Amino acid sequence: MRHTLYVYIARLRGLIAAAAAADGTVAAVVRRSRGYVLDVDPDRVDVHRFRRLVEQARDPHCPDTKRVALLRQALALWRGTPLADLPGDWAARVREGLQQQRLDAVVCWAEAELRRGNAGDLVGPLTDLIAEHPLVEPLAALLMRALHSTGRTATALDCYVAMRRRLVDQVGMEPGAELQQLHRAILRGDLDQASGWGRERSGHAVPAQLPLDVHGFAGRDTELCQLDAILTAAGEEPTTVAILALTGTAGVGKTALAMHWAHRVANRFPDGQLYVNLRGFDANSPATRPDEALRALLDALQVPPQRVPASLAAQVGLYRSLLADRRVLVVLDNASDADQVRPLLPGSPGCLVVVTSRNQLPGLVAAEGAHPLTLGLLSTDDARQMLARRLGPERVAAEPRSVDDIIARCAQLPLALAIVAARAATHPEFPLGMLVADLGDSSGGLEPFSGGDPSTDVRAVFSWSYRTLSPSAARLFRLLAVHPGPDIATTAAASLIGAPPGQVRPLLAELARAHLVTEHPAGRFAFHDLLRAYATELVEAVDADTDRSAGACPRP
Template sequence: MAAGAPVPQQLPPALPAFVGRVALLAQLDEATTGGAGGPVATSVVLSGTAGVGKTTLAVHWAHHVAERYPDGQLYVNLRGFDPSGSLMPPAEALRGFLEALDVPAERLPIHLPAQVGLYRSLLAGRRMLIVLDNARDIEQVRPLLPGSPSCLVLVTSRNRLAGLVAAEGAVPVTVDLLCFDEAWQFLARRLGADRLSSEPQAANEMIERCVRLPLALAVVAARGAAHPSFPLSTLAAELRETRRLLDALDGGDASTDVQAVFSWSYQHLSPPAARLFRLLACHPGPDTAIPAAASLAGLPRMRVHRLLAELAHAHLVTEHAPGRFSLHDLLRGYAADLVESIDPPDARRTAIQRGLDHYLHTAHAAALLLQPGWDPVGLADAPAGVTPEEIADHSHALVWFTAEYRVLLAAVAHAERARFAGHAWRLARTLVDFLQRQGHWSGLVAAQRTALAAAQQVDERPGQAGAHRDLARALARVGEREEAEGHFLAALELFSELGDHTGQARTHRAFGALLDRLGRHADSLHQAQQGLQLYRVAGHLSGEASAQNGVGWAHAMLGQYGPALDHCRAALVLLRETDDRHGEANTWDSLGLIYARLGRHRRAVACYHRALTLLTRLGDRYDEAETLNRLGDSRWSLGDRAGALRTWQRALRIFDDLGHPDAEGVRDRLVRAGGTAARAGRS
């Protein structure tokens, strides 16, 4: 720059109402000062989804650190995602920078390489901050890099610009959605803290429906500020009741229309990635794994992995865990609008079916590994384009269900709404054992109510019978015992009409467990014996073993300990033959209870330990908690007060994690045994 030339100060005005982003501001400070003991960054890439506030953050921080760069600050909007499509060429940006650096027009080089050389020569040794806003790709950015370690380049982009990170050593910083507290502060700065505090429920709903996206919050806040007499509940209702939420988030011009802003990112996708983005709106649940997305799209997994990477690069999806991708509700709504307007109804329905088939076939295989004696639901081969996941063993099945059960619950409801009734009740059936073992009773009740309605819609009586039974089992666990009894009776009638001995036997066994909880032990024994007889007729060995244990338990409840021991020991023999570890765990638990009732508590403790070893391996948390509770009783009876308290505390933690009402009984027991233990159990 010529002597006496003005120092360029091109930064746009900082936003007066800027709030939050404390962690990101600290990350920027740390990266550019070497505060963490690492090298001092000379370039930083701020990337994030459309409307997340990248430019606002960059400009705010640039003003904050401007004094570090006394030779000036350069700024340019590269229009990488401009609605007009007018991407700024690097040569145009360089001409603007060179003019700001006081280069006369007649000295401006014509060709890009010469412009780059002059630009870098002028910046050599100077301490300058260069903000490259709204960049599309590395080709647009690279000519604008100064090449001097005394300068800092801050780039914002909807794309990750991984090439800039890899080739130029730029530090990547992801700008995510606001946290809830930041979103609250965001609205409070624009609408007034008192206004939000007077209607906290409405404010919470506004934040939730705007998914904490700053642009969406700004549009809603602008409407609220323009109408200070409007209650916030009115604004929240507008968001809730507008058929298309994005219609309520139109700020009146292209830069504040959330849908338009999203479209600028979508329009730069490759056609296959754009199709996948649209189809993700047909996927139920909070997120998707790569194999499920591949089936949804009917494409090979490696191809879909690359397409998801393209979407993540554009911040249209988020890879929140390795191999798992999600999109927030506003982007999902945008994708839904696109798929309805672009993809024919048949194509959408076929994609939905492929996705449901993926989950149904994979869950069916996993359920058979979790419970080898489980009754299959009868599936045809997976249709073309569907690639179910291969589940290797019990542990893999447990891991898969743990990762996917929320998606599977959503898929059951989605299947019923989309009129895939057969998928709905069959998919709900595959979830039963996992949800029971984990104690997810409310989810199980909801899934089985949906399954029953779906099976009734298409008059599939096997589906109705199983749904009645499984709904009854879940209702019994949540205390709805009268309704549960009605469903058990309906299931028995249907299974009898179908001539399904195994279905009848399972229902008798589960019905007996309900009657046991009601204190109707003689009736419980009768149901268990009915189940045992039917399993024998069906030649179902693992079922017979389970029923033997049920008969033994019922005898124990009636004080008939000799027959109780005989039946449980017979159950163990059969269970080892069939390698039913879950049944074996339950039988050891029964033996523990029988020995405890006989006053042989050391023997009971040994049995409970054998049960717990198996239950822990199997991931059966609810039964683990029940067994721990009984183990604590025996330890207390043996005088091991400290051991009993520790055991009850373990049981309480599990019941609390599961949100199960049995937690209160254990907590009361700890209170009686010692207040300190009870308080520890709550922590």
């Protein structure tokens, strides 16, 4: 092995010596500290020259004409992807860091060109860079400014709309405060060309990122009172951050309740409201990483990209420093687990955090003292009130028996009720009894609750929770569908999969943490009718006849 290494080193030295002789480069492979080092003049290495030129350009006393020339030289050194074809985490981190340095240099160059009145020269290069980096907001801001400065205001506004759509679709969040302010300034026609921002930009950022309140929200009076009580109690704890962990099964209305309540209490947080969709359970996108969420939060707090630290720990420290002595409401929607949430928690009192998740988040409750609030199915009265809000009280009052049948068939699940209500609202001439007949014709399946949008398709929404299960827990969930009776004991669940009770208890706990079953007193477990229907579809599609027949045991 050592002999092979020496052979490779000798070959490298020969190649480097030949190259040095050709262009006059002074370079050598030398042995140092029990290893080998390529000893070369830093000015012969493009990354060192790039950094030196950028550092000179950032000198505050450097005139813009010279600054532009220096940055053009620096950016001209880029040819393709750094460390291309080099595998490993280290190379990936270095590549990411170098790409960020390049983007920072581009932003500095473009700002200088704008100050010199050369907006027209920026449109093409910035358009190409945005195609390469479609989620980098400073690039979009510069392109909007360049377009507006050259009289293409409509195109500048279209650029904002496209960036917003990409952020919402791919990351689940609105543009940052600075980009929103720029958009408003262009709309009002009061853009300050010298600074690039509207006249409203002063003081610290006051973000207002809450999504729209839910149309037709109804009921949940008990839960709203509980949330109010927790907020009141938080004011009496001067040294802690209040954290609400709002959990429940898929489609039960966690986000709807969180948004409705957040809008009710937003005026108690004068320093702003932050919102991030963490996409813990999502059909189209992977879960948002903590560093991605932190960058979005820092952007909403008007932290320039060049000020965002590289490490996650430093980002957390900056985020918590910015929120110190401020009253901010932070909504972390659709979390996968406690580890995804922890870096996003403020460190000073005065802030309130609302976390929604299908996971019970026991770690967040135990370690961070989060207040757990499990959201159950709607009561019959709340379900009727929801339908009345969406369909009109007269229509609901005219067919009380049909309304009761709809509520029962929807298992009092808000998402299912919303889907049926939407169908009824689009056909106001149809009697509700006709919808009941359609629901009955489905033989207890989920077809009446499906649609083209995965976010409003009961089967799809359930599947996002199911896919997080371990194989053994997923099999147990499927086989629970063949058990007769409304609930099941641990011993009976063990007989379903042919395992001792000691092995089944952790699986039932996993299902309960994911809110795919509900644990009742005396160690019994149950799930509502629509989850049973989903499990039935899965067991028929996945499991063999032997599994199903083995599971058909009498109810204990």
